[in-house]
Amino acid sequence: MDRNAEVYGFAPVPAMTISRINPVAVPKYLRRVYWWTYIHPFAVWFFDRLWLINLIVLTNYHRLRDAALAAFPIRPGEQVLQISCAYGDITPKLAAKVAAGGGRLDVIDVLPIQLQNVRRKVPAASPVRYFNMDACNLKFPSGQYDSALLFLLLHETPMDVRLKALEEAFRVVKPGGKVVIVDFSKPQWWNPFRYLWAIFLSIFEPFALDMWWNDIRTLLPAAVRNRRIDRESFFGGLFQKVTILR
Numbered sequence: 001m002d003r004n005a006e007v008y009g010f011a012p013v014p015a016m017t018i019s020r021i022n023p024v025a026v027p028k029y030l031r032r033v034y035w036w037t038y039i040h041p042f043a044v045w046f047f048d049r050l051w052l053i054n055l056i057v058l059t060n061y062h063r064l065r066d067a068a069l070a071a072f073p074i075r076p077g078e079q080v081l082q083i084s085c086a087y088g089d090i091t092p093k094l095a096a097k098v099a100a101g102g103g104r105l106d107v108i109d110v111l112p113i114q115l116q117n118v119r120r121k122v123p124a125a126s127p128v129r130y131f132n133m134d135a136c137n138l139k140f141p142s143g144q145y146d147s148a149l150l151f152l153l154l155h156e157t158p159m160d161v162r163l164k165a166l167e168e169a170f171r172v173v174k175p176g177g178k179v180v181i182v183d184f185s186k187p188q189w190w191n192p193f194r195y196l197w198a199i200f201l202s203i204f205e206p207f208a209l210d211m212w213w214n215d216i217r218t219l220l221p222a223a224v225r226n227r228r229i230d231r232e233s234f235f236g237g238l239f240q241k242v243t244i245l246r
């Protein structure tokens, strides 16, 4: 039996049954704002196309994905946690990298339909487990993972969820492990998207502009706020990749 199942009374969700095993409550903000992008089966079918998500991130998908992948794995046998699914091919590629290093990837998401969709894209023999969990309430012991990835999640969450998800990410990562965040940030003054995208985001992504106005450091749990932060900027500052050691 899986160690988590023994100790915590839950198990990785088996194929085809993700939606039937004690589904976690879907947060109100997801139902209200993102039902048409993540919850409805038509949304999953429609949005999970590389060209489309590449367009949504203004042709930066491959750059952001590769920047995220470059951070994993650092050591052979690394235990990696991906906090929430994402459209595109980041999870199969991350799974392949982690597998090549002899490690294991766990993927959590609050929506079973998203886990099913990701599972479909990852070869069945991969060392990957899927858990229906809320990022604010990870049912993992502290210090279980070598590293964790939050790929374009934070801008889609209200501030309280964002802070809690970050707290949980740092809790489940080992001391010395790392948390990698790829998300929006405030573009440079000369970037036209600073003005255009402010309008787009305020209509379609009501929580996203928070990522512009709050430096990522201010969102981190107090215990790691003063750590060294490695930050890479993309597309005139509209996106950032941030790596913080716990």
Ligand SMILES: C[S@@+](CC[C@H](N)C(=O)[O-])C[C@H]1O[C@@H](n2cnc3c(N)ncnc32)[C@H](O)[C@@H]1O
Pocket: 027, 030, 038, 053, 083, 084, 085, 086, 087, 088, 108, 109, 110, 111, 114, 133, 134, 135, 136, 151, 152, 153, 156, 157, 161
């Ligand atoms: C990572 S984000 C955005 C990814 C990006 N737009 C893309 O597809 O490239 C989308 C995922 O976050 C998940 N999600 C949102 N809030 C969550 C939470 N509190 N806990 C776990 N997953 C969450 C959604 O269910 C969805 O699968």
